[in-house]
Amino acid sequence: MPLLKNPYPKHQYKMRASVIVAACVAFLAAASSVENDTADLCANIRGCTRVYMPVCGSDGVTYGNDCLLKLAQCSETTLELVSEGECSEKRELSEACPNTCIEIYQPVCGTDGITYDNECVLRQESCRAHTVVGIAFEGECSEKRELTEACPDACIEIYQPVCGTDGNTYSNECVLRQETCRAHTVVGIAFEGECDVRANVHVRQADPECPQACLEIFQPVCGSDGVTYENECSMKRDACAKHIKLTVVRQGDCDGKWPLGL
Incomplete structure (x- = not known):
């Protein structure tokens, strides 16, 4: 029985293989370029101005200016800009709250004793009500398991x-x-x-x-309000006393005078 003849010449296979390899190389190069650009951006942000032009992050934190938010994004890649201006404790539903949830019944029992249709619904309703509700367990609260x-x-x-x-x-x-x-x-x-x-x-x-005392140790941190604190404990103490939410955007002085990792 005669062998079937290959309808495609060898040079066409070689050309196709070359195209696939070239596409893979281009994709990897593009991905590497994005990572390098992000790393370069974070490396170049050594300090931010103290000009107070507040912006609100998706974590609910008010950052002193856009530079401080970008600095925080270097360590928190999911952080996004929600709006310009301070975060309001009683703001309208924003990007931080889920807008829609899939209509599927996978009940969870919240730590408030209420049964929610699914985890997304729990997050959505607690976010809108400005309350902190976690998942006690999966299933309806009335279940005796x-x-x-x-x-x-x-x-x-x-x-x-x-x-x-x-x-x-x-x-x-x-x-x-x-x-x-x-x-x-x-x-x-x-x-x-x-x-x-x-x-x-x-x-x-x-x-x-609020913390009443902190160790007298100099490990400066830059707060999301653009202020340099002696250490993280001092920042948390001040934030608690002022009833505001602060996060560490970088280890070291906000002006970039002190190296990272001090």
Whole structure:
């Protein structure tokens, strides 16, 4: 039986292979160029002006100016500009809140004891209400379930305390999930750190006390308000006292006089 003749000459295969290789090389070069451009941009931002022209980030933080937001984007790649001006504590629904959710019923029980159609709906409604609601467990809140795979079997023995909305301090978030899951109770995280017996802890709102003292150690950080703080603890203390939200946009002086990593 005669062999079938290949309808495509060898030189056409070689040409096609060359085109595919060239396309792959071009794609990789373009991706590398984008990464290099981003790295170069972050490397060139050594300091930002102290001119206060506030912008609101998608994390709900007010940045002193656009430069400070771009500086924060170097470490938080998902951060985006929401609007010019300060973030309002009671602003209208913005890009930070989900606009639409898929109409699928995958119920989750919120830490407020309410059943939501799915996780997206929970995030959307809590965002619109300006409340902090987490997922207690998957499924309807009314379900009386036995200990299942949803409850953590074991937790890492590391002390990163969190204060539960029940007023109890848990060694870490995993321990909170484990104990509340086994007890069939709905407890969320009020705030990170130990519960203060004098703090009024509610299911919907936490009122942690501000740090009263910080170690006298010089590890300057640049806050999202464009102010250089002696260390991160000092920044958090001032932010708490002023009832504002601040984040560290870079390690070191805001003017770029102190090198990164101090």
